Amino acid sequence: MTASPLLQVRVRALTYEAQGILGIELVPLSAENPLPAFSAGSHIDLHLPTPQGPLIRSYSLLNDPRETHRYCIGVNKDARSRGGSAYVHASLRAGDILTISAPRNNFPLDEAAPHQVFIAGGIGITPMLGMLARAQALGTPWTLYYTARTRAHAGFLDLLETAAGAGNGQVVLNFDQEPGGRMLDLPAIVAALPAGAHLYCCGPLPMLEAYEKATAGLPAARVHKEYFAAKDAPATEGGFTVELVRSRQSLQVPAGKSILDCLIEICAEPPYSCREGICGTCEVKVLEGTPDHRDLVLSDSERAANDRMLVCCSGARSARLVLDL
């Protein structure tokens, strides 16, 4: 496995987008070196030099995927921040230079869909902005349901207004904590889907769980989702052996540690970022054995194939795993 290339970018602007949400525009250090192209739904990792030490955090790209002169992200000030969003909100300044990863996409748009339906909660709006720009460019009809606590908490409304005004899309706003507000009615949205429509959801965990329930009767290929927090506890039960074919090493994973923890100890770790099974960076090929998948990146069919795993959070159902490391 090769590490994702790292890039240096400059923070060109920080903008107030909504209560608790900053927009950040990142540009190349030199205008002659455009940024790597990305597809709608991609994210980048920010390497943040926080006072607690370096942290890597993933953020969705929200600008039009045709742009190569900048990456735009939105950062929500998370009350449970482990240091990443708190650093961005308190310390990041226009002009700073940041190290970032090249874009990766775990949440791609199915461009063959006849209609795209986006469902966003809070900061989950960010991947949807790039997706609806792409749908717009393809001429695909789209509908966006965007729910936030109040209008003051809803970021990027100006972008949505422009997108909706361009012709083939519709924005439905929902503010559940305003007077008379209610949670988004996901079963009603699913019941009224245009024929063949694909759905995409990103938002807080309870919303994603309600989405999974509401879409359970739809073909899995039409239902897409992206989590930004872990859903399951990581596998740290231990009690199995991991063999690394390329470095010809073998290790015993004890209780209380993840496979990634053990790989780091012997300096054999793959690239990694979130350590929660949500970014996809630590994916490794499985050559033998059966993983105990705990990530939120692999699809059901990818999990069933058992030929790859996310080693930061997944363990083993077999006594031995052989990895392509």
Ligand code: FES
């Ligand atoms: S490091 Fe993010 S999925 Fe493993």
